[in-house]
Amino acid sequence: MYKPVNLAKDVFYVGVNDRRTHLFENMWPLERGVAYNSYLITDEKVALIDGVEIGQVERFLKKIRAVLGARPIDYLVINHMEPDHAGAIQILRELYPDMKLVGNKKTIPMIDGYFGFSDNCIEVDEGSKLELGNHTLQFFMIPMVHWPETMVTYLLEEQILFSADAFGSFGTLDGGIFDDEMDFDYFKDEMRRYYSNIVGKYGSPVRKALEKLATLDIKMIAATHGPVLRTHIAEVLDMYNRWSNYMGEEGVVIAYASMYGHTEEMAEVIAREIAEQGVRSIRMYDVSKTHPSYIISDIFKYNSLILGSPTYSNGLHPNLESLVNKLETIGIPQRNFGFFGNFTWAGAAVKRLQGFAETSGWKVVGVPVEEKHALKSSKYEACRELGRAMASVVKNGK
Numbered sequence: 001m002y003k004p005v006n007l008a009k010d011v012f013y014v015g016v017n018d019r020r021t022h023l024f025e026n027m028w029p030l031e032r033g034v035a036y037n038s039y040l041i042t043d044e045k046v047a048l049i050d051g052v053e054i055g056q057v058e059r060f061l062k063k064i065r066a067v068l069g070a071r072p073i074d075y076l077v078i079n080h081m082e083p084d085h086a087g088a089i090q091i092l093r094e095l096y097p098d099m100k101l102v103g104n105k106k107t108i109p110m111i112d113g114y115f116g117f118s119d120n121c122i123e124v125d126e127g128s129k130l131e132l133g134n135h136t137l138q139f140f141m142i143p144m145v146h147w148p149e150t151m152v153t154y155l156l157e158e159q160i161l162f163s164a165d166a167f168g169s170f171g172t173l174d175g176g177i178f179d180d181e182m183d184f185d186y187f188k189d190e191m192r193r194y195y196s197n198i199v200g201k202y203g204s205p206v207r208k209a210l211e212k213l214a215t216l217d218i219k220m221i222a223a224t225h226g227p228v229l230r231t232h233i234a235e236v237l238d239m240y241n242r243w244s245n246y247m248g249e250e251g252v253v254i255a256y257a258s259m260y261g262h263t264e265e266m267a268e269v270i271a272r273e274i275a276e277q278g279v280r281s282i283r284m285y286d287v288s289k290t291h292p293s294y295i296i297s298d299i300f301k302y303n304s305l306i307l308g309s310p311t312y313s314n315g316l317h318p319n320l321e322s323l324v325n326k327l328e329t330i331g332i333p334q335r336n337f338g339f340f341g342n343f344t345w346a347g348a349a350v351k352r353l354q355g356f357a358e359t360s361g362w363k364v365v366g367v368p369v370e371e372k373h374a375l376k377s378s379k380y381e382a383c384r385e386l387g388r389a390m391a392s393v394v395k396n397g398k
Protein backbone atom coordinates (compact mmCIF):
# COMPACT_ATOMS: atom_id res chain seq x y z
CA MET A 1 0.00 0.00 0.00
CA TYR A 2 2.74 2.48 0.91
CA LYS A 3 4.51 4.04 -2.05
CA PRO A 4 8.18 3.35 -1.30
CA VAL A 5 10.49 6.29 -0.66
CA ASN A 6 13.84 5.68 -2.33
CA LEU A 7 17.17 7.08 -1.14
CA ALA A 8 18.67 5.31 -4.15
CA LYS A 9 17.69 2.33 -6.28
CA ASP A 10 16.85 -0.54 -3.87
CA VAL A 11 17.49 1.67 -0.81
CA PHE A 12 14.32 2.71 1.01
CA TYR A 13 13.18 4.94 3.85
CA VAL A 14 10.91 2.93 6.19
CA GLY A 15 10.93 5.24 9.24
CA VAL A 16 7.93 6.51 11.16
CA ASN A 17 6.75 9.74 12.81
CA ASP A 18 5.78 10.09 16.46
CA ARG A 19 3.59 13.11 17.24
CA ARG A 20 2.14 11.68 20.46
CA THR A 21 5.13 11.48 22.74
CA HIS A 22 5.47 14.74 24.68
CA LEU A 23 8.97 14.24 26.04
CA PHE A 24 11.85 12.52 24.24
CA GLU A 25 13.75 10.33 26.74
CA ASN A 26 10.92 11.44 29.04
CA MET A 27 12.84 14.72 29.35
CA TRP A 28 13.07 16.84 26.22
CA PRO A 29 9.92 18.58 24.90
CA LEU A 30 8.82 17.46 21.44
CA GLU A 31 6.84 20.43 20.18
CA ARG A 32 6.85 19.03 16.68
CA GLY A 33 7.36 15.36 17.51
CA VAL A 34 10.20 13.15 16.42
CA ALA A 35 10.90 10.69 13.60
CA TYR A 36 12.44 7.27 14.14
CA ASN A 37 14.26 6.60 10.89
CA SER A 38 14.96 3.16 9.54
CA TYR A 39 16.27 2.09 6.13
CA LEU A 40 15.91 -1.01 4.02
CA ILE A 41 18.26 -2.28 1.32
CA THR A 42 17.03 -4.99 -1.03
CA ASP A 43 19.55 -7.11 -2.92
CA GLU A 44 20.40 -10.82 -3.00
CA LYS A 45 20.30 -10.29 0.75
CA VAL A 46 17.96 -7.84 2.50
CA ALA A 47 19.33 -5.56 5.20
CA LEU A 48 17.35 -3.38 7.57
CA ILE A 49 19.36 -0.58 9.13
CA ASP A 50 18.22 0.36 12.64
CA GLY A 51 14.69 -0.03 13.92
CA VAL A 52 12.11 2.13 15.65
CA GLU A 53 10.62 2.73 19.07
CA ILE A 54 8.38 -0.17 20.13
CA GLY A 55 5.17 1.90 20.19
CA GLN A 56 5.58 2.69 16.48
CA VAL A 57 6.14 -0.86 15.29
CA GLU A 58 2.83 -1.41 13.49
CA ARG A 59 3.29 1.28 10.84
CA PHE A 60 6.96 0.41 10.60
CA LEU A 61 6.13 -3.20 9.70
CA LYS A 62 3.58 -2.02 7.12
CA LYS A 63 6.26 0.04 5.43
CA ILE A 64 8.71 -2.86 5.45
CA ARG A 65 6.12 -5.21 3.98
CA ALA A 66 5.17 -2.64 1.32
CA VAL A 67 8.73 -3.03 0.01
CA LEU A 68 9.42 -6.68 0.79
CA GLY A 69 6.05 -8.42 0.58
CA ALA A 70 6.60 -11.89 2.04
CA ARG A 71 10.35 -11.78 1.52
CA PRO A 72 12.33 -12.15 4.75
CA ILE A 73 14.94 -9.80 6.18
CA ASP A 74 18.44 -11.33 6.25
CA TYR A 75 20.27 -8.75 8.37
CA LEU A 76 19.29 -6.18 10.97
CA VAL A 77 22.18 -3.74 11.32
CA ILE A 78 22.19 -2.20 14.80
CA ASN A 79 24.16 1.01 14.70
CA HIS A 80 22.88 2.04 18.13
CA MET A 81 21.19 0.10 20.92
CA GLU A 82 19.13 2.91 22.47
CA PRO A 83 15.56 1.62 22.82
CA ASP A 84 14.08 4.24 20.48
CA HIS A 85 15.80 2.28 17.68
CA ALA A 86 16.36 -1.14 19.21
CA GLY A 87 12.94 -1.46 20.87
CA ALA A 88 11.50 -3.49 17.97
CA ILE A 89 14.31 -6.11 17.94
CA GLN A 90 12.28 -8.76 19.75
CA ILE A 91 9.29 -8.45 17.43
CA LEU A 92 11.46 -8.36 14.30
CA ARG A 93 13.22 -11.51 15.46
CA GLU A 94 9.92 -13.30 16.03
CA LEU A 95 8.67 -12.28 12.58
CA TYR A 96 11.98 -13.00 10.84
CA PRO A 97 13.53 -15.89 12.84
CA ASP A 98 16.45 -16.39 10.44
CA MET A 99 17.42 -12.70 10.51
CA LYS A 100 20.99 -12.10 11.69
CA LEU A 101 21.71 -9.15 13.97
CA VAL A 102 24.79 -7.19 12.98
CA GLY A 103 26.63 -5.29 15.70
CA ASN A 104 30.06 -4.84 17.22
CA LYS A 105 31.65 -6.33 20.31
CA LYS A 106 29.91 -3.81 22.55
CA THR A 107 26.51 -4.22 20.86
CA ILE A 108 26.10 -7.95 21.32
CA PRO A 109 26.33 -8.00 25.15
CA MET A 110 23.74 -5.21 25.15
CA ILE A 111 21.42 -7.31 22.94
CA ASP A 112 21.90 -10.13 25.43
CA GLY A 113 21.26 -7.82 28.38
CA TYR A 114 18.11 -6.22 26.95
CA PHE A 115 16.61 -9.20 25.11
CA GLY A 116 18.25 -12.30 26.54
CA PHE A 117 19.89 -13.79 23.44
CA SER A 118 23.18 -13.61 21.60
CA ASP A 119 22.69 -16.30 18.96
CA ASN A 120 22.20 -15.30 15.31
CA CYS A 121 24.45 -12.28 15.86
CA ILE A 122 27.29 -11.27 13.55
CA GLU A 123 30.11 -9.28 15.12
CA VAL A 124 31.68 -6.60 12.92
CA ASP A 125 34.72 -4.47 13.58
CA GLU A 126 36.26 -1.21 12.35
CA GLY A 127 36.20 -1.29 8.53
CA SER A 128 34.48 -4.73 8.27
CA LYS A 129 32.37 -5.24 5.17
CA LEU A 130 29.11 -7.08 4.63
CA GLU A 131 28.21 -8.01 1.04
CA LEU A 132 24.53 -7.99 0.14
CA GLY A 133 25.02 -8.76 -3.57
CA ASN A 134 25.49 -5.55 -5.53
CA HIS A 135 25.62 -3.52 -2.34
CA THR A 136 28.42 -3.48 0.21
CA LEU A 137 28.03 -2.22 3.77
CA GLN A 138 31.08 -1.06 5.65
CA PHE A 139 31.14 -0.34 9.37
CA PHE A 140 32.98 2.33 11.33
CA MET A 141 32.96 2.68 15.10
CA ILE A 142 32.04 6.06 16.60
CA PRO A 143 32.06 5.23 20.33
CA MET A 144 30.39 7.71 22.72
CA VAL A 145 28.45 9.50 20.00
CA HIS A 146 26.60 9.16 22.29
CA TRP A 147 26.64 5.54 23.57
CA PRO A 148 29.71 3.29 23.69
CA GLU A 149 28.51 0.80 21.07
CA THR A 150 27.54 3.38 18.44
CA MET A 151 28.75 2.73 14.92
CA VAL A 152 27.88 4.01 11.46
CA THR A 153 27.20 2.02 8.32
CA TYR A 154 28.44 3.21 4.96
CA LEU A 155 26.86 1.97 1.75
CA LEU A 156 29.86 2.03 -0.58
CA GLU A 157 28.18 1.93 -3.98
CA GLU A 158 25.75 4.78 -3.21
CA GLN A 159 27.98 6.69 -0.78
CA ILE A 160 25.20 6.83 1.79
CA LEU A 161 26.18 7.12 5.44
CA PHE A 162 23.72 5.62 7.92
CA SER A 163 24.90 7.69 10.84
CA ALA A 164 22.88 6.51 13.88
CA ASP A 165 22.03 9.48 16.17
CA ALA A 166 24.86 11.61 14.75
CA PHE A 167 23.37 14.47 12.71
CA GLY A 168 19.93 13.64 14.13
CA SER A 169 17.24 16.12 15.03
CA PHE A 170 13.93 16.46 16.83
CA GLY A 171 10.90 17.12 14.61
CA THR A 172 8.74 14.82 12.52
CA LEU A 173 9.19 14.49 8.78
CA ASP A 174 5.96 16.13 7.65
CA GLY A 175 5.81 14.79 4.12
CA GLY A 176 9.33 15.81 3.20
CA ILE A 177 11.95 13.19 4.02
CA PHE A 178 14.98 14.85 2.41
CA ASP A 179 16.48 18.15 3.58
CA ASP A 180 15.61 19.86 0.28
CA GLU A 181 11.93 18.90 0.56
CA MET A 182 11.25 21.06 3.63
CA ASP A 183 11.95 24.26 5.55
CA PHE A 184 15.38 23.16 6.72
CA ASP A 185 16.02 26.21 8.97
CA TYR A 186 13.64 24.79 11.58
CA PHE A 187 15.65 21.57 11.63
CA LYS A 188 18.94 23.40 12.05
CA ASP A 189 17.67 24.80 15.37
CA GLU A 190 16.21 21.47 16.44
CA MET A 191 19.40 19.68 15.40
CA ARG A 192 21.33 21.98 17.74
CA ARG A 193 18.85 21.40 20.59
CA TYR A 194 19.18 17.64 20.03
CA TYR A 195 22.97 17.79 19.77
CA SER A 196 23.61 20.13 22.70
CA ASN A 197 21.39 18.31 25.18
CA ILE A 198 21.93 14.69 24.18
CA VAL A 199 25.37 14.52 22.56
CA GLY A 200 26.91 17.82 23.72
CA LYS A 201 28.93 16.35 26.58
CA TYR A 202 30.87 14.19 24.11
CA GLY A 203 32.70 16.83 22.09
CA SER A 204 35.95 14.88 21.93
CA PRO A 205 34.39 11.61 20.64
CA VAL A 206 32.39 13.64 18.12
CA ARG A 207 35.55 15.33 16.85
CA LYS A 208 37.19 11.90 16.45
CA ALA A 209 34.13 10.65 14.56
CA LEU A 210 34.19 13.68 12.26
CA GLU A 211 37.87 13.06 11.47
CA LYS A 212 37.08 9.47 10.59
CA LEU A 213 34.06 10.36 8.45
CA ALA A 214 36.08 13.01 6.60
CA THR A 215 37.89 10.15 4.84
CA LEU A 216 34.63 8.99 3.21
CA ASP A 217 32.91 10.42 0.14
CA ILE A 218 29.43 11.09 1.42
CA LYS A 219 26.52 11.87 -0.91
CA MET A 220 23.81 11.36 1.66
CA ILE A 221 23.56 11.20 5.45
CA ALA A 222 20.72 9.07 6.76
CA ALA A 223 20.46 9.56 10.53
CA THR A 224 18.06 7.82 12.90
CA HIS A 225 16.14 11.07 13.56
CA GLY A 226 15.35 14.09 11.40
CA PRO A 227 15.73 14.72 7.68
CA VAL A 228 17.85 12.65 5.31
CA LEU A 229 20.61 15.05 4.27
CA ARG A 230 21.64 15.34 0.64
CA THR A 231 21.79 19.12 0.06
CA HIS A 232 23.01 20.55 3.38
CA ILE A 233 25.76 18.01 4.15
CA ALA A 234 28.67 20.47 4.18
CA GLU A 235 26.69 22.95 6.29
CA VAL A 236 25.74 20.29 8.84
CA LEU A 237 29.30 18.96 9.06
CA ASP A 238 30.43 22.52 9.70
CA MET A 239 27.79 22.93 12.42
CA TYR A 240 28.97 19.70 14.07
CA ASN A 241 32.56 20.89 13.85
CA ARG A 242 31.68 24.12 15.65
CA TRP A 243 29.48 22.51 18.29
CA SER A 244 31.92 19.71 19.07
CA ASN A 245 34.66 22.33 19.51
CA TYR A 246 32.25 24.36 21.68
CA MET A 247 32.71 27.42 19.44
CA GLY A 248 30.09 30.05 20.20
CA GLU A 249 29.18 32.89 17.87
CA GLU A 250 28.99 36.49 19.08
CA GLY A 251 26.03 36.86 21.42
CA VAL A 252 24.81 36.71 24.99
CA VAL A 253 22.33 34.39 26.69
CA ILE A 254 20.85 35.81 29.89
CA ALA A 255 19.03 33.20 31.97
CA TYR A 256 17.46 34.16 35.26
CA ALA A 257 15.04 32.92 37.89
CA SER A 258 12.72 35.33 39.63
CA MET A 259 9.73 34.87 41.94
CA TYR A 260 8.77 38.48 42.53
CA GLY A 261 10.54 40.33 39.74
CA HIS A 262 13.61 41.81 41.48
CA THR A 263 16.13 39.52 39.80
CA GLU A 264 14.28 39.93 36.51
CA GLU A 265 14.57 43.72 36.82
CA MET A 266 18.35 43.38 37.19
CA ALA A 267 18.42 41.14 34.10
CA GLU A 268 16.52 43.78 32.10
CA VAL A 269 19.00 46.50 33.07
CA ILE A 270 21.99 44.33 32.11
CA ALA A 271 20.39 43.34 28.78
CA ARG A 272 19.57 46.93 27.87
CA GLU A 273 23.14 48.02 28.49
CA ILE A 274 24.53 45.17 26.37
CA ALA A 275 22.21 46.23 23.54
CA GLU A 276 23.21 49.89 23.92
CA GLN A 277 26.81 48.80 23.46
CA GLY A 278 25.89 47.35 20.08
CA VAL A 279 25.50 43.60 20.70
CA ARG A 280 22.60 42.42 18.56
CA SER A 281 22.23 38.78 19.60
CA ILE A 282 20.82 38.75 23.11
CA ARG A 283 18.55 35.91 24.25
CA MET A 284 16.86 36.33 27.61
CA TYR A 285 15.16 33.40 29.37
CA ASP A 286 13.11 33.02 32.53
CA VAL A 287 14.16 29.52 33.64
CA SER A 288 10.73 28.89 35.16
CA LYS A 289 9.10 29.47 31.79
CA THR A 290 11.46 27.99 29.23
CA HIS A 291 12.56 24.37 29.26
CA PRO A 292 16.32 24.15 29.88
CA SER A 293 16.87 22.28 26.61
CA TYR A 294 16.16 25.49 24.66
CA ILE A 295 18.43 27.54 26.92
CA ILE A 296 21.27 25.01 26.63
CA SER A 297 20.83 24.99 22.87
CA ASP A 298 21.42 28.76 22.82
CA ILE A 299 24.33 28.45 25.26
CA PHE A 300 25.94 26.20 22.62
CA LYS A 301 25.15 28.78 19.95
CA TYR A 302 26.55 31.90 21.64
CA ASN A 303 29.89 32.60 23.28
CA SER A 304 28.63 34.38 26.40
CA LEU A 305 26.29 33.67 29.27
CA ILE A 306 24.93 35.62 32.22
CA LEU A 307 23.05 33.83 35.00
CA GLY A 308 20.95 35.48 37.72
CA SER A 309 19.06 34.07 40.68
CA PRO A 310 17.39 35.08 43.92
CA THR A 311 18.63 33.32 47.02
CA TYR A 312 16.21 30.53 47.82
CA SER A 313 16.60 28.50 51.01
CA ASN A 314 20.24 29.48 51.23
CA GLY A 315 20.98 28.48 47.62
CA LEU A 316 19.95 29.14 44.04
CA HIS A 317 16.35 29.15 42.89
CA PRO A 318 15.73 25.42 42.16
CA ASN A 319 15.13 25.94 38.43
CA LEU A 320 18.35 27.92 38.03
CA GLU A 321 20.17 25.29 40.13
CA SER A 322 18.83 22.65 37.76
CA LEU A 323 20.19 24.57 34.74
CA VAL A 324 23.56 24.97 36.46
CA ASN A 325 23.64 21.22 37.24
CA LYS A 326 22.98 20.44 33.58
CA LEU A 327 25.79 22.77 32.53
CA GLU A 328 28.12 21.11 35.04
CA THR A 329 27.24 17.71 33.58
CA ILE A 330 27.85 18.81 29.99
CA GLY A 331 31.08 20.61 30.85
CA ILE A 332 31.33 23.21 28.07
CA PRO A 333 35.02 24.20 28.32
CA GLN A 334 34.79 27.92 27.57
CA ARG A 335 32.26 30.76 27.76
CA ASN A 336 32.39 34.39 28.86
CA PHE A 337 30.43 34.38 32.09
CA GLY A 338 28.73 36.99 34.24
CA PHE A 339 26.36 36.56 37.16
CA PHE A 340 24.14 38.40 39.59
CA GLY A 341 21.50 37.82 42.26
CA ASN A 342 19.02 39.16 44.77
CA PHE A 343 18.18 38.28 48.39
CA THR A 344 16.37 39.49 51.48
CA TRP A 345 18.31 38.45 54.60
CA ALA A 346 21.45 36.43 53.72
CA GLY A 347 22.57 36.12 50.12
CA ALA A 348 23.84 32.75 48.87
CA ALA A 349 22.96 32.71 45.14
CA VAL A 350 25.91 34.76 43.94
CA LYS A 351 28.29 32.69 46.06
CA ARG A 352 26.98 29.50 44.44
CA LEU A 353 27.40 31.04 40.97
CA GLN A 354 30.92 32.10 41.91
CA GLY A 355 31.65 28.45 42.80
CA PHE A 356 30.24 27.35 39.44
CA ALA A 357 32.41 29.92 37.66
CA GLU A 358 35.51 28.55 39.38
CA THR A 359 34.83 24.87 38.62
CA SER A 360 33.75 25.57 35.03
CA GLY A 361 36.98 27.45 34.31
CA TRP A 362 34.99 30.05 32.37
CA LYS A 363 36.20 33.61 31.95
CA VAL A 364 34.42 35.72 34.55
CA VAL A 365 33.41 39.04 33.02
CA GLY A 366 32.71 42.18 35.05
CA VAL A 367 31.93 42.36 38.74
CA PRO A 368 29.09 40.13 39.97
CA VAL A 369 26.15 42.13 41.31
CA GLU A 370 24.13 41.14 44.36
CA GLU A 371 21.26 43.37 45.52
CA LYS A 372 19.39 43.19 48.81
CA HIS A 373 15.65 43.91 48.49
CA ALA A 374 14.59 46.31 45.70
CA LEU A 375 17.04 47.48 43.04
CA LYS A 376 18.58 50.77 44.10
CA SER A 377 20.74 53.23 42.21
CA SER A 378 24.20 51.91 43.13
CA LYS A 379 23.38 48.32 42.11
CA TYR A 380 21.46 49.64 39.11
CA GLU A 381 24.71 51.21 37.96
CA ALA A 382 26.60 48.01 38.85
CA CYS A 383 24.22 46.07 36.58
CA ARG A 384 24.91 48.52 33.77
CA GLU A 385 28.61 48.13 34.39
CA LEU A 386 28.30 44.34 34.17
CA GLY A 387 26.42 44.75 30.88
CA ARG A 388 29.11 47.09 29.53
CA ALA A 389 31.89 44.70 30.53
CA MET A 390 30.13 41.79 28.86
CA ALA A 391 29.43 43.74 25.66
CA SER A 392 33.09 44.73 25.46
CA VAL A 393 34.27 41.12 25.79
CA VAL A 394 31.69 39.88 23.28
CA LYS A 395 32.59 42.53 20.71
CA ASN A 396 36.28 43.13 21.30
CA GLY A 397 37.40 40.03 23.18
CA LYS A 398 38.32 42.17 26.23
Ligand SMILES: Cc1cc2nc3c(=O)[nH]c(=O)nc-3n(C[C@H](O)[C@H](O)[C@H](O)COP(=O)(O)O)c2cc1C
Pocket residue numbers: 257258259260261262263264310311312313314315342343344345346347348373
Ligand atom coordinates in the same frame (compact mmCIF):
# COMPACT_ATOMS: atom_id res chain seq x y z
C1 LIG B 1 10.80 30.14 49.61
C2 LIG B 1 11.73 31.29 49.73
C3 LIG B 1 12.98 31.10 50.26
C4 LIG B 1 13.87 32.16 50.40
N1 LIG B 1 15.07 31.96 50.96
C5 LIG B 1 15.91 33.01 51.17
C6 LIG B 1 17.18 32.83 51.80
O1 LIG B 1 17.57 31.71 52.13
N2 LIG B 1 17.95 33.92 51.99
C7 LIG B 1 17.53 35.16 51.62
O2 LIG B 1 18.27 36.12 51.85
N3 LIG B 1 16.36 35.36 50.99
C8 LIG B 1 15.54 34.32 50.76
N4 LIG B 1 14.33 34.51 50.15
C9 LIG B 1 13.95 35.85 49.74
C10 LIG B 1 14.25 36.15 48.28
O3 LIG B 1 15.60 35.91 47.97
C11 LIG B 1 13.90 37.58 47.98
O4 LIG B 1 12.50 37.75 48.14
C12 LIG B 1 14.31 38.06 46.62
O5 LIG B 1 14.13 39.44 46.52
C13 LIG B 1 13.49 37.38 45.55
O6 LIG B 1 13.90 37.81 44.28
P1 LIG B 1 12.85 37.88 43.09
O7 LIG B 1 11.95 39.07 43.32
O8 LIG B 1 13.65 37.99 41.86
O9 LIG B 1 12.05 36.61 43.16
C14 LIG B 1 13.46 33.46 49.99
C15 LIG B 1 12.23 33.63 49.41
C16 LIG B 1 11.36 32.58 49.26
C17 LIG B 1 10.03 32.78 48.61
